[in-house]
Amino acid sequence: MEQNNMDAKTIAQITKNERTPLYVFDLDALRTRVRKLKEKLGARVEICYAMKANPFLIEPLQGYVDCFEVCSPGEFHICERSGIPREKIVLSGVYKNVSDMESVLDRYGQDGIFTVESGEHLRILAEEGKKRNLTLRVLLRVTSGNQFGMDPEVIREIICQREAFPQLDFVGLQWYSGTQKKTKKLAGELEKLDSLLTELNEAYGYEAEILEYGPGFPVSYFQNEILDHEEELQQEAEMLDAFSKSLDSMRFRGKIVLEMGRFLAAFCGYYVTRIVDQKRNLGQNYCIVDGGIHHLNYFGQMMAMKIPKFCHVRQETEYTKSRTEQSEKEPVLNERGGEEAWNICGSLCTVSDVIVKQLPLVDAKIGDVLVFERTGAYSVTEGIYLFLSRDLPQIFFWSEENGLEQIRGALPTNEWNSVH
Template identity: 50%
Template sequence: MINQNILEDIAIEYGTPSYVFDIDELTKRIIKISDILGDDINLCYAMKANPFLVDSMKPLVGKFEVCSPGEFAICEREHIEMNRIVLSGVNKEKSDIEHVMDDCGGVGIYTIESLNQFAILNECASRRKITISVLLRVTSGNQFGLDEEVIEQLISDRAQYKYIDFKGIQCYSGTQKKKILQIEKEIDWLDGICSNLREKYGYEVRELEYGPGLPISYFEPNTDNDNFDMLQQFSDKLDGIRDKYEITLEMGRFMAATCGIYLSRIADLKTNNFQNYCIIDGGINHLNYYGQTMAMKLPKTDFIHMDSTNMHLTEKKDGIVPWNICGSLCTVADVIVKNLPLDNAQIGDMIIFYNVGAYSVTEGIYLFLSRKLPKILTYDSKNNIKLIRDDLSTDEINSRKL
């Protein structure tokens, strides 16, 4: 992980709040994931976790899951090869599909989430007389995907769809699964669906795309956030089906979370009703720890004293003191963590939040109160620091055009 001296230099040069994505950490992690799973497993990056990592992911994964027209536009700008894109998403608009087919030559594979989606894709492909590969997404009991009966219907009628190549099955049932048993049961369930399609309809599933939802450990006291033991158990389970299908594993959080760092400096300190409050220049609009409960859990953090002259009157508290870390939003909900011990905290000091490489950068309530979006930087030992997005004002988005 990036040396604290480097993070201090970044904060001084570029300001806070800022995200810093450690590309060395990202690369090391994905290589380790690939080594455990084996060369026969395709890795697919769910770019919704962090679209700013798409360029860095190019040499590390084989595919990119795209779930919206905006994400597809990012892939176009990043020059992602179209045959590496899995075009997913619960709402596929006809105009967007036409753009993909007419202007981009189509993509590697399309997922099917409903009969309506299938009809749109079939119509667009048939009109152009091009064959497209599809994965039928099986639902796990929510608004996503198809019932098994609908999948059987499509497979039984597959001969009448001249321009649809039914390549296989796709499933994603959720994130942060704590027990390997749930994942193992899902593998058995999906393998059973494939066996049923073969026995009843003579259809051979060629590709199985699965999102395992492996967990990341965000909170103390468990700061061992690699979860590679569970990954190894998962890999062992895959041994039973490796020879049956081409397996693609779609992951976002598990790949990206550990490479992200969020830098924020203390803007104010005070004590109200015997509670110590530390106001930082960031907030919950920038930080999102999955599983945080009323700010009671302690995420992995570091604290750095910065060289600054504090000319303001402040209630100085010497020694290690628990602080409620609150952001700059004018809402009582903007509490990031309660009772975080800080040693001789002063205005201008910096708190470093780790494991924010997934979702925080795009999932926060960014437009609330029209505060600026943070700078985004990447770091690696060869190219050092790159500013890949400056801070952005949101007041124009939040007001009518005059």
């Protein structure tokens, strides 16, 4: 499967006059990835986009994915504003309350699917469906050993007593156990779920229509993990082939819905930040950038020790010209113009704001741009955005058809952190 249509240097070039920090999401790469994934996995498999990975991508993904997983009232409202049909929404989430369910049911009736993660969820949906004479389609979420979902024994009890809930149509099971999983674990999970579905059928005459499964396919972020491009594509193809074989070997013959976020969105994203200051403290080189850890988050990064896929684009600025002219009078940090290791630190007033340590850069100067790749998932919403009341970064879409499109300008947050 192809990863990107653009490259980091081109991203830096087309955004050179834009205020940094900023994100660019390559919509062509995103849609191509989804299309090729569906071709690879076949017609039996549907794709559910977990919008928590990047809610800005739901409109571009309409018509490419089959449905959207929504985990909060806020995400639901984003879908409403974006025109996502209710029947395309799986309303999930570990916390569901009466008022939120009332609002959804009063406006949309029994459209879409709800997940049930507890006895309380079961009670709320059954009661609210009864009040409105609605039959609600629900998925029972099986726990993977944490606060999400329900114990398999509870699932068995609900299925055994399902006739006591005429307002609920138990269409299947849901399962998600985490991300960055290997082929062996994926096969083991599918085998476990297949056994449970078979047991429910044999013991209680229950035949599920849907298995919604979050595979948590791996995404490589760091240079020591990323293979040559062709090798990476080959490795990914082999993983998907093995996964397809695991699906084919299941006794369950209903619909498979794969809930994915990171694996779809990560490769389409670029985070662009600019070096705004440099210094050497106690023998260590530091670049201060105008972004930081409130904007950039890589799963698996450990104390900024891993080097993510990035590109350093040198910029000719008035500052660099001035420093060149003054080089005989003032000390220059990188006199030889060769490669040096730099600690890349952000703009937050905390020692934790280190993006990456000992990043090798050649002739790094103030004004240069760093483009961090594979940032299409989670970074855009997962950071500590309100800390220090700095502005939210700009967001752009890019496509061959429409070029570079700004979809959000820099957004002040200081008003959110103030009584006035």
